[in-house]
Amino acid sequence: MNRRVVITGVGVVCALGHNRTEFWKALSEGRSGIRPLVSIEPGLLRFENGAEVPDWYPLRHFDDKESGLLDRFAQFGVVAAREAVADAGIEWTRELKEETAIVTGSCVGGQTTEDEGFVSLYRKNIPRVNPLTIPRTMENAAASRISLETGIVGPTYTVSTACSSSNHAIGQAFWMVRSGSARMAIAGGSEAVFSLGFLKAWEAMRVVSPDTCRPFSKNRKGLILGEGGAMLMLELLESAQARGARIYGEVVGFGMGSDAFHITQPSPDGAARAMRAALLDGGLKPEDIGYINAHGTATQANDATETAAIRKVFGKHADRLQVSSTKSMHGHTLGAAGALEAVATVLALRNGILPPTANYNEPDPACDLDVIPNQARRAQVEFALSNSFAFGGLNAVLAFRVSGF
Amino acid sequence: MSNEELTERVRRIIATAQHLPEDKVTADSTFAELNIDSLDGINILFAVESEFNVNIPDEAAQAIRSVRDVVEGIAKLLAEGPGGNKEAVRA
Numbered sequence: 001m002n003r004r005v006v007i008t009g010v011g012v013v014c015a016l017g018h019n020r021t022e023f024w025k026a027l028s029e030g031r032s033g034i035r036p037l038v039s040i041e042p043g044l045l046r047f048e049n050g051a052e053v054p055d056w057y058p059l060r061h062f063d064d065k066e067s068g069l070l071d072r073f074a075q076f077g078v079v080a081a082r083e084a085v086a087d088a089g090i091e092w093t094r095e096l097k098e099e100t101a102i103v104t105g106s107c108v109g110g111q112t113t114e115d116e117g118f119v120s121l122y123r124k125n126i127p128r129v130n131p132l133t134i135p136r137t138m139e140n141a142a143a144s145r146i147s148l149e150t151g152i153v154g155p156t157y158t159v160s161t162a163c164s165s166s167n168h169a170i171g172q173a174f175w176m177v178r179s180g181s182a183r184m185a186i187a188g189g190s191e192a193v194f195s196l197g198f199l200k201a202w203e204a205m206r207v208v209s210p211d212t213c214r215p216f217s218k219n220r221k222g223l224i225l226g227e228g229g230a231m232l233m234l235e236l237l238e239s240a241q242a243r244g245a246r247i248y249g250e251v252v253g254f255g256m257g258s259d260a261f262h263i264t265q266p267s268p269d270g271a272a273r274a275m276r277a278a279l280l281d282g283g284l285k286p287e288d289i290g291y292i293n294a295h296g297t298a299t300q301a302n303d304a305t306e307t308a309a310i311r312k313v314f315g316k317h318a319d320r321l322q323v324s325s326t327k328s329m330h331g332h333t334l335g336a337a338g339a340l341e342a343v344a345t346v347l348a349l350r351n352g353i354l355p356p357t358a359n360y361n362e363p364d365p366a367c368d369l370d371v372i373p374n375q376a377r378r379a380q381v382e383f384a385l386s387n388s389f390a391f392g393g394l395n396a397v398l399a400f401r402v403s404g405f
Numbered sequence: 406m407s408n409e410e411l412t413e414r415v416r417r418i419i420a421t422a423q424h425l426p427e428d429k430v431t432a433d434s435t436f437a438e439l440n441i442d443s444l445d446g447i448n449i450l451f452a453v454e455s456e457f458n459v460n461i462p463d464e465a466a467q468a469i470r471s472v473r474d475v476v477e478g479i480a481k482l483l484a485e486g487p488g489g490n491k492e493a494v495r496a
Contacts, residue, residue, distance in 0.1 A: 046463060206447050206463050222463070264444050300467075301443070 004237040005177045006405065007248040008090075010343045011083025013076045013190075014228030014330045015051035019083055023330075023340075024347045027355040028376045032329045034212050034224050034359075039194045047208045051226030051331025052194060069132055070145060071110030076229030076336070077142025077190030078149065084186060085150065088233035088245060092151070101182035102143050102156040103173040104231075105165030105189030107335030108198065109139035115195035142190050142229070154182055160335065163295070164256075165189050167338030167388035167396035170232060171254035174398075177234050184239070188339035190229025199225070205264075207299050213332070215296035215325035215357050216303050216371040218364035223297040226331020230339035232346075237405055249346040250401040252383070253282020259393030266302055266389055271295075271309035274395035278385060279313075282399040286314045289321065289399075290381030291354055293345040294371075295389045296325020297332055304366040306387065322379060324372040328358035338388040342398060345386045349402035352380050408480065415475050418452045435471040453479060 012019060015033025016026035026033065036042075037050045053076065058067035061079050070078065081102075090096070113136040117129035135141060140158035147156050155176065159168045166189025173187030193199070202208050202225060209222035240247050255277025259270030279286060295306055303325075311318045326344045333340055348354050353376050360373040386398045412432050420427040423439060430439060436446060446469065450461050453475060459482040461469075469475055 046460075204447065204451060206450075206466055208463075210463065262442070262444075265442065 003178050003180070004250055005174050005234050006237050006240050006250045007232050007346055008235055008240050008245040009084040009086070009088030009233030010230070010248060010346065011080035011087065012228070012230045012340065012343050013053060013080050014230070014333065014340055015053055015226055016330050020343065020347070023343065024351070027326060027329060027344055028351065028353050030329070030356045030358050030374055030376050032212070032358045033226070034331060037194065040196055040199060044196060045199055046203050047210050049212060049224055050194060051224055053227055069135060071113045071136040071141060071192065072227070073106060073110055073112070073190050073192035073229070074136070074141040074145055076192065076227065077104055077188070077231065078145045080188060080190065080229040081146045081186050081231040084231040084233045090184070096183060097150070097152045098154055099183040100152045100154045101173055101176050101185040102146050102152055102154070103169040103185060103187045104140070104143040104158045105169035105335045105338065106139045106142065106158060106160060106191055107162050107165050108191065108193065110137035110141060111198050112192050112195045113137050115197040118197065146186060152186070161394045161396070162390035162392055163332070163334050163337055164388040164390035164394050164396040165335035165338065167386065167398055168256060170251070170338060170342055170398060171256060171396055173234055174251040174254055177236060184233065184235040186231055187234055188229065188231035189336040191334045191336040192227045193225045193334060194227060209298065212359050213298045213328045214359045214361065215294065215298040215328050216364060216367040216369070217360050218362040220298040220300065220303060222299050223327070223332045226333040228330065228333050228340060229336050230343045232339070232342060241405070247405055248350055250405065251398060252401045253278040253280070253284060253399035254397070255279070255281055256396045259395065261393055263393070264391050266305040267393065268305050268308040268312060270393055270395050271306060271387070271389050272312040274397045275309065275313045275385060275387065278397040278399045284383060284399060287317050288383045289314070289385055290379070291345070291348065291384040292321055292323045293341045293384065293386040294323050294325045295387040296327055296357065298325070298327065302389065306389070307367045307369055310369060318369060321369065322354055322372055322377065322381070323369045324355055324357045326355050329355070338386065338396065338398070341386045345384050345400050346402070349381055349384055349400060352378060354379050354381065406483070408476070411480060412476050414456065415453065415472060415479065418456055419449055419472060422449050422452055430472060432472055432476070437470070449475070457483060459483065
């Protein structure tokens with residue numbers, strides 16, 4: 001039996017907009033959401049730009065009590081999930097709620113709330129912190145809130161594998177639906193990174209660009225941090241067809257693995273293994289793939305290593321691939337990255353427009369792929385990969401398809 | 406501070422950070438010879454910044470490949486005045 005899993009709803013909140021329409025418009029125009037930081041006082045950091053969600057007013061989405069219970073990262077996840085669920089137009093029954101899964105990814109959960117507590121405690125000498133700090137901070141806060149709001153009571157959990165978190169989450173949810181251990185799933189991830197304490201830690205890593213994010217460009221200077229959330233509604237093809245749902249695309253394969261190489265330096269072998277595993281899981285040949293939404297962080301190490309990994313897996317076909325890093329527009333949202341990029345990939349295939357690598361201005365022989373520089377491109381592509389490679393050497397790759405149903 | 410004193414202090418910091426005997430770290434050692442990878446490198450720069458109260462910009466940091474590079478970089482930052490890059494000290 002060939003059980004196929006399709007995407008029938010998507011939702012997004014990020015620097016490019018508060019919904020999937022704004023998100024896609026910016027991506028297809030090659031417009032970057034990287035701007036001077038507004039949440040951090042200027043002059044406190046060696047870098048000054050980020051991809052913050054603009055004009056975010058929690059009370060537009062939550063009442064007073066709800067918003068007090070939710071850190072910014074959970075708010076992004078919940079709002080994205082609401083959009084995905086509404087988009088899918090599912091008629092919920094009690095049975096369906098019992099058989100639907102929620103799997104979210106987040107790298108640092110409610111660290112912004114934690115940071116505020118530490119400022120009160122250590123700097124202002126206030127001897128008590130917000131009593132909601134624990135429920136706001138937990139990495140599963142978004143998953144739990146989505147469950148509470150929707151009444152979905154099936155398998156619900158959160159994956160935290162740094163920058164691969166939401167690819168792992170979507171991959172696990174995909175496998176659950178494919179295997180029949182869940183009938184449907186809400187899967188994705190969310191992240192809110194902009195607190196001074198956390199940004200100082202990134203500054204110390206010396207991988208954040210002082211200006212902008214230029215993936216695969218020779219003069220790239222590092223990543224640009226971003227925030228946001230994205231969720232996808234997954235269900236079996238026959239269930240989607242039976243209810244006449246709009247089908248965005250299909251998740252066809254998922255592959256994951258570990259580098260066992262170095263805690264922060266990437267390995268081309270590990271990345272290649274995860275891509276091969278995704279192809280194998282989807283029953284695909286390398287030549288089937290037309291587009292890759294790259295991990296493409298714009299660090300010196302990632303982009304060269306990822307290029308080498310793609311060449312290992314695809315051989316001569318690598319020169320026929322179109323590859324872009326949408327992080328050049330929505331920033332690196334860590335635990336939400338895979339989810340934003342899954343939505344970007346599926347919308348790209350569905351609309352026949354591949355989003356570019358923005359801010360690209362200098363070819364690098366170590367990144368000699370067609371990276372769709374600066375301008376979106378019309379192209380009909382049937383199969384695509386979306387790569388996520390995390391600090392800690394944990395890799396997760398999803399394969400998508402956009403036709404055949 | 407004399408160049409010799411500066412070199413001594415930098416050697417000591419690197420030896421401590423890398424758990425090496427001090428005599429293994431010479432003024433001429435390269436990071437590659439000492440088996441210092443990128444993560445070790447940022448740890449060493451962090452220790453150096455704390456010791457001398459300076460802020461090493463990322464671009465300068467990326468060019469550092471040897472004990473001598475560290476010593477010369479610190480000497481330059483110290484010549485620019487205490488605290489080096491003022492902005493970072495505020496934080």
